[in-house]
Amino acid sequence: MNKAIGHKTWAIAEGYIPSYGTGPEPAFTSHETACILNTSDQDATVSIWIYFEDKDPIGPYIQKVPARRTKHLRFNDLQDPQPVPRDTDYASVIESDVPIVVQHTRLDSRQSENALLSTIAFPVNS
Amino acid sequence: MNKAIGHKTWAIAEGYIPSYGTGPEPAFTSHETACILNTSDQDATVSIWIYFEDKDPIGPYIQKVPARRTKHLRFNDLQDPQPVPRDTDYASVIESDVPIVVQHTRLDSRQSENALLSTIAFPVNS
Amino acid sequence: MNKAIGHKTWAIAEGYIPSYGTGPEPAFTSHETACILNTSDQDATVSIWIYFEDKDPIGPYIQKVPARRTKHLRFNDLQDPQPVPRDTDYASVIESDVPIVVQHTRLDSRQSENALLSTIAFPVNS
Amino acid sequence: MNKAIGHKTWAIAEGYIPSYGTGPEPAFTSHETACILNTSDQDATVSIWIYFEDKDPIGPYIQKVPARRTKHLRFNDLQDPQPVPRDTDYASVIESDVPIVVQHTRLDSRQSENALLSTIAFPVNS
Numbered sequence: 001m002n003k004a005i006g007h008k009t010w011a012i013a014e015g016y017i018p019s020y021g022t023g024p025e026p027a028f029t030s031h032e033t034a035c036i037l038n039t040s041d042q043d044a045t046v047s048i049w050i051y052f053e054d055k056d057p058i059g060p061y062i063q064k065v066p067a068r069r070t071k072h073l074r075f076n077d078l079q080d081p082q083p084v085p086r087d088t089d090y091a092s093v094i095e096s097d098v099p100i101v102v103q104h105t106r107l108d109s110r111q112s113e114n115a116l117l118s119t120i121a122f123p124v125n126s
Numbered sequence: 127m128n129k130a131i132g133h134k135t136w137a138i139a140e141g142y143i144p145s146y147g148t149g150p151e152p153a154f155t156s157h158e159t160a161c162i163l164n165t166s167d168q169d170a171t172v173s174i175w176i177y178f179e180d181k182d183p184i185g186p187y188i189q190k191v192p193a194r195r196t197k198h199l200r201f202n203d204l205q206d207p208q209p210v211p212r213d214t215d216y217a218s219v220i221e222s223d224v225p226i227v228v229q230h231t232r233l234d235s236r237q238s239e240n241a242l243l244s245t246i247a248f249p250v251n252s
Numbered sequence: 253m254n255k256a257i258g259h260k261t262w263a264i265a266e267g268y269i270p271s272y273g274t275g276p277e278p279a280f281t282s283h284e285t286a287c288i289l290n291t292s293d294q295d296a297t298v299s300i301w302i303y304f305e306d307k308d309p310i311g312p313y314i315q316k317v318p319a320r321r322t323k324h325l326r327f328n329d330l331q332d333p334q335p336v337p338r339d340t341d342y343a344s345v346i347e348s349d350v351p352i353v354v355q356h357t358r359l360d361s362r363q364s365e366n367a368l369l370s371t372i373a374f375p376v377n378s
Numbered sequence: 379m380n381k382a383i384g385h386k387t388w389a390i391a392e393g394y395i396p397s398y399g400t401g402p403e404p405a406f407t408s409h410e411t412a413c414i415l416n417t418s419d420q421d422a423t424v425s426i427w428i429y430f431e432d433k434d435p436i437g438p439y440i441q442k443v444p445a446r447r448t449k450h451l452r453f454n455d456l457q458d459p460q461p462v463p464r465d466t467d468y469a470s471v472i473e474s475d476v477p478i479v480v481q482h483t484r485l486d487s488r489q490s491e492n493a494l495l496s497t498i499a500f501p502v503n504s
Contacts, residue, residue, distance in 0.1 A: 005389055005471070005502045011131055013161040013196060013229035035391040037429060037469040051163060051196045070391060070429045070469035091163040091196035091227075093131070101469075101500045103391035119245045119371065119497045122227045124131045137257055139287040139322060139355035177289055177322045217289040217322035217353075219257070245371045245497065248353045250257045263383055265413040265448060265481035303415060303448045343415040343448035343479075345383070371497045374479045376383045 004040035006101040009124035010094045014104070015050070017076055019086035032075040034094060034121070037101040038065040044098045050075075050084055051091040058082060065100065094121070130166035132227040135250035136220045140230070141176070143202055145212035158201040160220060160247070163227040164191040170224045176201075176210055177217040184208060191226065220247070256292035258353040261376035262346045266356070267302070269328055271338035284327040286346060286373070289353040290317040296350045302327075302336055303343040310334060317352065346373070382418035384479040387502035388472045392482070393428070395454055397464035410453040412472060412499070415479040416443040422476045428453075428462055429469040436460060443478065472499070 017032050038044045043066050049059035061078045065071045075084050075092070084090065094102055102121040143158050164170045169192045175185035187204045191197045201210050201218070210216065220228055228247040269284050290296045295318050301311035313330045317323045327336050327344070336342065346354055354373040395410050416422045421444045427437035439456045443449045453462050453470070462468065472480055480499040 005387065006500065009131065011163055011165070011227040013163040013227045014159075014198070014231050015161075015196075016198075033392075035393075035467075035469065037389055037391040037471075039389070039429070039471060051165070051194065053196060053198070057194055068429065068435055070393075070431055070467065072392070072394075072431070072467040089161075089196065089198040091161065093163075093165060101389040101391045103497065103500070105392050119229065120500050122132065122229070122246050122249070123500070135257065137289055137291070137353040139289040139353045140285075140324070140357050141287075141322075142324075177291065177320065179322055179324070183320055215287075215322065215324040217287065219289075219291060245355065248258065248355070248372050248375070261383065263415055263417070263479040265415040265479045266411075266450070266483050267413075267448075268450075303417065303446065305448055305450070309446055341413075341448065341450040343413065345415075345417060371481065374384065374481070374498050374501070 004042075004099040006037070006039075006099040007123040007125070008096050008099055010100075010102040010121040011091070011124060012094070012102070012104045012121045013091045015075065015090040015092055016088070016106070017084060017086050031106070033105045034073045034075070034092070035070065035103040035105060036065050036073060036094070037070045038098065039068060040098045041067045042098050043067050044096045044100055046094060046096045046100070048078070049093045051093070053089055065096075130168075130225040132163070132165075132225040133249040133251070134222050134225055136226075136228040136247040137250060138218045138220070138228070138230045138247045141201065141216040141218055142214070142232070143210060143212050157232070159231045160199045160201070160218070161196065161229040161231060162191050162199060162220070163196045164224065165194060166224045167193045168224050169193050170222045170226055172226070173221045174204070175219045177219070179215055191222075256294075256351040258289070258291075258351040259375040259377070260348050260351055262352075262354040262373040263343070263376060264346070264354070264356045264373045265343045267327065267342040267344055268340070268358070269336060269338050283358070285357045286325045286327070286344070287322065287355040287357060288317050288325060288346070289322045290350065291320060292350045293319045294350050295319050296348045296352055298346060298348045298352070300330070301345045303345070305341055317348075382420075382477040384415070384417075384477040385501040385503070386474050386477055388478075388480040388499040389469070389502060390472070390480070390482045390499045391469045393453065393468040393470055394466070394484070395462060395464050409484070411483045412451045412453070412470070413448065413481040413483060414443050414451060414472070415448045416474075416476065417446060418476045419445045420476050421445050422474045422478055424478070425473045426456070427471045429471070431467055443474075
């Protein structure tokens with residue numbers, strides 16, 4: 001199976017990276033992840049824009065997801081054009097040049113036991 | 127990227143704000159959030175209606191989400207026309223004059239460790 | 253707002269009611285909930301079928317959701333034609349005579365701190 | 379009700395099986411589950427492909443879901459063609475010869491209190 005599945009644009013309205021966590025690093029670092037799946041036989045170039053409550057969006061953050069691969073991208077790790085601010089509400093839009101599937105997950109380790117959330121991102125019809 | 131994405135009407139069938147919580151306020155106050163993303167270049171006027179099990183819906187609660195901004199709206203903070211009752215099952219419908227994306231998140235801090243849930247809201251085709 | 257929104261058929265592939273829990277009852281009883289929203293001006297008659305791994309489906313469980321009301325239905329409370337078995341994997345299909353919106357939530361209180369999950373149910377196009 | 383509902387192809391971009399857990403086995407073993415519902419009157423043959431970050435996909439894992447049955451499939455239990463590696467990010471694509479509904483759930487018991495996540499999988503239009 002290597003046909004392309006999914007959409008070229010996805011939105012995640014929820015985003016928040018706590019500035020601290022508990023537990024062994026890096027598995028239990030509080031983190032916010034976009035899980036991206038590229039089933040096609042073409043490498044995907046993915047552009048991410050981060051939206052805020054009180055300032056202009058930042059981006060694009062450029063990521064590669066090779067053909068027939070998944071990438072579990074931690075927003076914590078984005079550096080260019082600038083790190084995603086901690087303790088700040090944000091949202092994101094993810095655009096790709098080939099169809100992909102995107103799922104959103106957060107591990108919150110601020111308290112002694114971690115909490116998890118996950119949801120399919122919103123697929124935008126183009 | 128500043129084209130409008132999403133839908134003008136969204137529904138969240140689940141809603142419940144516990145009347146108490148544990149942990150430092152306000153980050154660990156039990157809360158129920160509608161994360162709204164407006165990627166368009168027009169400010170959005172958002173009208174929220176709250177539905178109950180045993181009485182008529184209340185609303186509209188009016189909120190602004192500026193162009194190219196996100197707003198993580200805590201139902202706890204809604205005051206006008208009246209606060210959302212605690213310890214009460216509710217649901218909500220969110221209508222906007224420009225397309226938006228809505229995701230639903232709850233942090234439940236009633237016990238010593240917080241629990242999280244999140245899901246994309248239901249996008250209504252108009 | 254009292255137009256009908258949603259779908260007439262929904263599916264929830266996940267279902268599991270633990271047979272025990274911890275914490276004050278009934279708020280912290282482990283439970284599995286279908287949150288149903290009926291925004292229309294007609295009362296909804298809802299029929300629920302429960303599917304299992306190794307026996308025929310059971311149903312219909314009949315529930316009413318009045319016009320412009322929500323109902324947060326605990327699967328724990330279903331009694332007729334028979335209670336939903338505990339500690340058993342199941343799935344459900346929810347059919348309504350008017351369009352509704354359905355969201356699935358579980359509170360798992362088997363351990364000392366509760367865990368939560370939620371997702372929009374799968375809307376079936378009719 | 380025994381008409382077929384759902385889609386023939388689903389994708390889950392998120393996947394991760396921790397290599398350890400706490401609590402009584404097997405209920406509290408950390409696990410990753412695809413909950414599959416087949417409402418049709420035909421048995422379904424389901425083929426699962428696992429995608430990785432840095433190597434070619436593995437599959438197909440073949441599973442049967444009988445007519446009018448659900449199957450809550452733990453990725454932990456997949457053995458043929460080979461077990462799913464632990465502590466490794468993956469994604470999955472699920473294909474069936476009859477329409478099914480798929481929901482994704484994880485129980486993470488690495489810490490003393492379990493955490494849960496769940497989301498509807500991504501339904502692919504064929």
